[in-house]
Amino acid sequence: MSLTNEKTINMYTKMITARLMEEMIGQLFAGGILYGTTHLGIGQEASAIAACMALQEGDKITLTHRNHLGCIGIGMELKYIMAEMFGKETGVCSGLGGSMHLLDPDKGNLGGNGIVGGGLGIATGAALKMKYKRENNVVLCFLGDGATNEGLFHEAMNLASIWKLPVVFYVENNGYAVSMPTERSMNIHDIAKRAESYGMRSIILDGNNAVDVYNLTFSAVQYVREGNGPMLIESKTYRISGHSKNDTEQRYRDAHEIEQWNAKCPIKRLEEYMLKNNVATKEMLKKINAQVTEELKEAILFSQNSLEPAVEDLQRYVYAK
């Protein structure tokens, strides 16, 4: 489906929601209000969200440790995400999972993951079920550049390929795995090349261009949905935020590099596109920003007013009923 104005506005709304939410999460951590750790995806909003927008009812995603954006992309509600960040009973995982483990099967999210590459097997298995049940659906498996150096990546790619499973491996190459630049962790320039050795098609896209992300992911998903087997997408993007809340020094990169990528801000670029193509007016964008800001305030209030999960309930979910 082509990118209608309505869809573009929806996409923009989600991107700005993610940005404002993550900026807020960053502040709440800095202020010592949130506990634990978190991985923000500032700069990667188009890459994650526009890709999710290319899915349809019944499709699934698996996410990584950097999973907030995908959650917004797939349509999870802000207040339940925020409540999980606060570790509250009303959180999407009742406060048991936290920032890295946002999971919501009703919305098609099979989970963030604390283990790099951890989603690869799960995505492949979910695709196996879709094929087995003759469902017309696909799995979009998110992973980072770093994860493509894990053994499971290679095993899962091969399985998906020989079994022709409906899964799209969506590699967000954001330049680094913590402090390790991609050019030092592998001897190829394009991760997409890795697909070839598994007999798999691949494409490369500009992950900071929401419209491209949407259109190209949509056609890849279409190809996979038609039963042609898996595909790999390499989304070239950049992590503006530090790796995690603990990554403050950032001795591994220089400020100039961050500035250069700031100039390619995916949200600014989408705004420019929308204004130029009369998808929206400046006033409309302002209104969206105001609405999202309001919604975010409500989500935080909701979280703060929610109860803590009960210690007595600890054992409740260890085993399924």
Add this chain to the structure above:
Amino acid sequence: MKEITYKEALREALSEEMTRDENVILMGEDIGIYGGNFQVTQDLVLKFGEERVIDTPLSEAAIAGCATGAAMSGLRPVVEVMFSDFVTLMMDNLVNQAAKLSFMSAGKVSVPMVVRLPMGCGTGAAAQHSQSLEAWMCHVPGLKVVFPSNPYEAKGLMKAAVRDNNPVIFCEHKLLYDAVGNVPQEEYLVQIGQANIMKKGTQLSVITYGYSVQKCLQAAMQLRVKGVDVEIIDLRTLLPLDEKTIIDSVKKTGRALIVHEAVKTGGIGAEIAALIAEKAFPYLKAPVMRLAGKDVPVPFNKNLEQAVVPQVADIKKAAERLMRK
């Protein structure tokens, strides 16, 4: 003596061993300019260069395998696993290769390597970044497993581990990295396989290790006020266990409380309880008691996270219960 932190103690040990022996190398994710996730290797790359402080891609299985091969060939690799939870990705290599090569080759080869595992909860990192997996490692003959509880032990055990000719699983606790303690100015080792009596006592043997040692010491102070005289054994090494120190203590006190953060079922506590039953049964005045992590994954929520592992108050209560028996 000088006062340093647990992570500084580890860093000093690594630095001294690297200076002493050019075969000692470090491998791991983000251990170079980033300094390691818990800053243990901070600035070592500046001192020893990238050839000896090797930043690896995210490839745990290959890192463990590569360390094994290098160790068989004469190097002494020290591997940092960013969080102990990721050792699961190394298990084939550690369990089926590194641990068995000396045996299977009838001693023709040895595997002198160290695998550093930051264990434990208390940082809000949730179920996949908070586990204590030491008992898994103790189930594998051919591995040695140590777990220092303070800077002195951290430094001395690390130096001993680097010099040991076997694969040593070196457990560290995240909440200890900033703990301070005294270490001698001069060189020293802490021998692998030897427990330490942290506090002498007569009425109850508390057998523990790692971060729980600190908690047990606090509990012992509170118990002292109530007239309960506790002996605290810091195991230091979990495999091979220092059976003599444990048994001698229990024979003296007649009561044993074992405390650890790892989940109870199949834990180190079970092994020690069985050992006491086998070797000191007639001396017991009360059943052996285990106080361990609850058999659940570590939850994110802070209250719940605290509730899954023994805290000072729990230890004190357990000791009092045991004294009434």
